[in-house]
Amino acid sequence: MVATPIGHLADITLRAVEILRAADLVAAEDTRRSRALLTHIDAFPKPLVSVNEHNERRRIRELTAKLSDGASVALISDAGTPLISDPGHLLVKAAFEAGCKVVPIPGPSALVTALSVCPLASERFVFEGFLPSRGEARRKRLRELDSMTLSIVLYEAPHRLLAALDDLLAVMGDRRVMVGRELTKMHEQVRSGRLSEMREQFAGEAPRGELVLIVERRERTTEQSISDSAERLLQVLLAELSPSQSARLVAAATGESRGAIYKRALASKPS
Numbered sequence: 001m002v003a004t005p006i007g008h009l010a011d012i013t014l015r016a017v018e019i020l021r022a023a024d025l026v027a028a029e030d031t032r033r034s035r036a037l038l039t040h041i042d043a044f045p046k047p048l049v050s051v052n053e054h055n056e057r058r059r060i061r062e063l064t065a066k067l068s069d070g071a072s073v074a075l076i077s078d079a080g081t082p083l084i085s086d087p088g089h090l091l092v093k094a095a096f097e098a099g100c101k102v103v104p105i106p107g108p109s110a111l112v113t114a115l116s117v118c119p120l121a122s123e124r125f126v127f128e129g130f131l132p133s134r135g136e137a138r139r140k141r142l143r144e145l146d147s148m149t150l151s152i153v154l155y156e157a158p159h160r161l162l163a164a165l166d167d168l169l170a171v172m173g174d175r176r177v178m179v180g181r182e183l184t185k186m187h188e189q190v191r192s193g194r195l196s197e198m199r200e201q202f203a204g205e206a207p208r209g210e211l212v213l214i215v216e217r218r219e220r221t222t223e224q225s226i227s228d229s230a231e232r233l234l235q236v237l238l239a240e241l242s243p244s245q246s247a248r249l250v251a252a253a254t255g256e257s258r259g260a261i262y263k264r265a266l267a268s269k270p271s
């Protein structure tokens, strides 16, 4: 599993170059894109096979058979680390189950790259990747993320940035956020401010390029937090009952503060 650059080609590691040159076969998300990278590092020509979200399941038998025959197969995604919001998990699982050796070749990932320049408190974080795109699934996930006292790392497409800032603001309040754009590329930009400030800035300029958002963790002092299990129960009850009824039942079931649960219920009850 070979990590490749997320922009700047010089970010490829020496070991990745060595492995890609030596591999019998390279499995790549997009073979055309990967040909350019392999050519850049003198690892081409080389047998290439595509592995993407549409065909990964179908490729498993073919690739695990090659591994079992002793071939070395390097898997790369379009950018960054395989499996991080990218294909590869089914193949890794199948390779493990077939008794094949799976070796990590670490390198760039947009997640870690963004965290490494984040001015917000983000030593403890949850990686969400792409949020569900819309509807109740999205609102539910945002409420779950809001209840955690961890910073939240999100991937987002540029045409959805404003909607994401709006939704984060509506559910989590005006927290601080960092927006990392086009990291390691020519138009790299890192901005940070309140969600409302970022909303205002980006509204005036039709954001382009690839984006990572880091939303600062909820401030523990401003609100008494409730446990994850209380939160889950609360969300189930809120679908049927009022905030006060739900809070009373969750407090009775978990022994946690009714006041804190009620506050949480008011904040998360869909309007």
Ligand code: SAM
Residues within 6 Å of the ligand: 006, 007, 077, 079, 080, 081, 082, 083, 084, 085, 086, 108, 109, 110, 111, 154, 155, 156, 157, 180, 181, 182, 183, 184, 185, 210, 211, 212
């Ligand atoms: N596997 C990759 C990794 O390790 O980060 C992520 C792949 S995911 C399909 C692509 C998303 O990652 C983009 O939509 C964007 O949110 C983020 N991303 C990738 N490259 C980036 C960059 N150079 N700057 C900012 N975000 C980036």
